Amino acid sequence: MTRRIILLGIFCQAFFASASRHVEQSFYIPSDLQNRTSYTVFESLASGLDGPKVQPINATTFDWWYFDVVSTNPADLSTAVVTFFSTPPSAFPFLTPSNDITVAVLWISYLNGSLWSTASYADGATVKVDGDYTSGTWNNSGFSWTSTESGYLIEIDAPDAGVTGTIGFKTVAPPHYPCGPAEAGQNLELGPHIGWANAISDADSTVDLHIDGNTRFAFKGTGYHDKNWSDVTFGTHIASWYWGRGRLGPYSLVWWDVLSRTGAETFSAYAAKDNKILAASCAPGSIKARPIGQNSTYPPVLSTGNPSGYRVELDLGPDGKLELDLTVLAPLIALNPEYARFVGNMSGSITCGKHTEKLTGMALFEQFKLTE
Ligand SMILES: *[C@@H]1O[C@H](CO)[C@@H](O)[C@H](O)[C@H]1NC(C)=O
Ligand SMILES: *[C@@H]1O[C@H](CO)[C@@H](O)[C@H](O)[C@H]1NC(C)=O
Ligand SMILES: *[C@@H]1O[C@H](CO)[C@@H](O)[C@H](O)[C@H]1NC(C)=O
Ligand SMILES: *[C@@H]1O[C@H](CO)[C@@H](O)[C@H](O)[C@H]1NC(C)=O
Numbered sequence: 502m503t504r505r506i507i508l509l510g511i512f513c514q515a516f517f518a519s520a521s522r523h524v525e526q527s528f529y530i531p532s533d534l535q536n537r538t539s540y541t542v543f544e545s546l547a548s549g550l551d552g553p554k555v556q557p558i559n560a561t562t563f564d565w566w567y568f569d570v571v572s573t574n575p576a577d578l579s580t581a582v583v584t585f586f587s588t589p590p591s592a593f594p595f596l597t598p599s600n601d602i603t604v605a606v607l608w609i610s611y612l613n614g615s616l617w618s619t620a621s622y623a624d625g626a627t628v629k630v631d632g633d634y635t636s637g638t639w640n641n642s643g644f645s646w647t648s649t650e651s652g653y654l655i656e657i658d659a660p661d662a663g664v665t666g667t668i669g670f671k672t673v674a675p676p677h678y679p680c681g682p683a684e685a686g687q688n689l690e691l692g693p694h695i696g697w698a699n700a701i702s703d704a705d706s707t708v709d710l711h712i713d714g715n716t717r718f719a720f721k722g723t724g725y726h727d728k729n730w731s732d733v734t735f736g737t738h739i740a741s742w743y744w745g746r747g748r749l750g751p752y753s754l755v756w757w758d759v760l761s762r763t764g765a766e767t768f769s770a771y772a773a774k775d776n777k778i779l780a781a782s783c784a785p786g787s788i789k790a791r792p793i794g795q796n797s798t799y800p801p802v803l804s805t806g807n808p809s810g811y812r813v814e815l816d817l818g819p820d821g822k823l824e825l826d827l828t829v830l831a832p833l834i835a836l837n838p839e840y841a842r843f844v845g846n847m848s849g850s851i852t853c854g855k856h857t858e859k860l861t862g863m864a865l866f867e868q869f870k871l872t873e
């Protein structure tokens with residue numbers, strides 16, 4: 502017993518110390534579940550923003566890295582989403598059942614909105630952390646990423662999964678956490694037991710893939726990357742949520758509006774312009790998202806259909822108040838009661854004193870609803 506405690510102590514110290522120093526550190530994530538207590542980080546250190554936050558992964562915990570790109574033209578429904586999961590289906594029930602918890606999934610929508618997706622299982626993963634930069638290799642899956650100060654690059658060489666190519670992200674807005682900028686001592690909980698770190702709030706992105714060996718799928722758009730993690734099974738505390746992000750004129754926007762099972766609503770609002778943060782807050786009133794148009798019941802429940810749009814109010818700090826209307830242009834995931842991801846256009850109205858400015862843009866957004 503004593504021996505076990507000492508071993509855990511050493512592991513724990515190594516895990517937390519690793520992210521606090523600006524040294525390169527490798528984390529190995531086995532492909533199978535660990536039957537042990539997971540250590541989870543919910544407060545930021547001075548660096549390591551994009552590093553692993555849960556070690557090891559057991560049956561009720563998860564950690565993943567999410568990337569997306571959306572076109573900037575409402576007539577072009579092209580999108581690409583890649584998630585590098587270290588996530589057991591027992592902790593996140595929307596994954597295909599498997600004993601392998603290290604899987605990379607790619608979802609794309611073509612210009613015409615038609616969908617294609619693939620998954621590639623890895624035999625373990627390695628994530629390297631160097632300050633705030635990371636690289637990840639999902640071993641033998643053909644999926645990996647690297648990052649430097651100027652951005653991220655996803656490289657895919659997975660012909661068995663039907664895809665090869667690259668997705669690049671040239672960062673244009675600062676990273677952030679749910680309640681503020683990327684600095685030490687920030688709260689990382691977006692809602693109850695949901696950790697979140699946003700390494701790329703906005704980027705100029707280039708997607709260049711070959712699908713099924715012949716179809717070239719290439720477009721330029723805006724890109725985004727975050728990671729989420731939890732020390733409990735997904736849905737334990739969550740009733741529903743709205744997340745979205747997009748570029749509206751010169752503004753890079755990210756928003757969350759989360760409803761817990763106790764009825765508590767939590768928020769996270771972010772806006773940046775000229776590569777500077779204008780607003781990064783989780784204060785009530787910093788943002789509010791509600792469905793509009795068809796099926797606009799709030800709160801949404803499993804039996805309510807998907808809405809045709811959303812209204813998002815977001816405080817832009819010194820630049821005033823933003824009222825954003827989002828219109829769903831196409832779903833990015835097959836219809837199901839719990840989860841929807843959309844591409845859409847947005848029209849925003851920014852009021853600062855007597856001055857009102859109107860802007861438009863494209864967005865990628867989602868909703869979860871987990872209760873009836
Ligand atoms: C997990 O560990 C506990 C205690 O060490 C043991 O009782 C249990 O059978 C293990 N479960 C699995 C699935 O190995
Ligand atoms: C997994 O880790 C979580 C979080 O620390 C803990 O509550 C849970 O008991 C662990 N499960 C096992 C099987 O050790
Ligand atoms: C949509 O575009 C894809 C890729 O170009 C093509 O394979 C598919 O047939 C198109 N679907 C429709 C309904 O036109
Ligand atoms: C990755 O797979 C190769 C075999 O294909 C193996 O030699 C290597 O140890 C694996 N690396 C990790 C980190 O699992």
Ligand SMILES: *[C@@H]1O[C@H](CO)[C@@H](O)[C@H](O)[C@H]1NC(C)=O
Pocket residue numbers: 567695727728729730735744867
């Ligand atoms: C994590 O965030 C991404 C987008 O930011 C979202 O697609 C995903 O559903 C989130 N999931 C969890 C469990 O936090």
Ligand SMILES: *[C@@H]1O[C@H](CO)[C@@H](O)[C@H](O)[C@H]1NC(C)=O
Pocket residue numbers: 795796805806807808809
């Ligand atoms: C509204 O919900 C109904 C019933 O689920 C569905 O048929 C319809 O497509 C939904 N509307 C939109 C805009 O998704």
Ligand SMILES: *[C@@H]1O[C@H](CO)[C@@H](O)[C@H](O)[C@H]1NC(C)=O
Pocket residue numbers: 575826827828846847848861
């Ligand atoms: C989205 O674009 C369509 C035309 O493609 C337009 O009718 C609609 O008003 C736009 N919605 C928003 C919120 O900008």
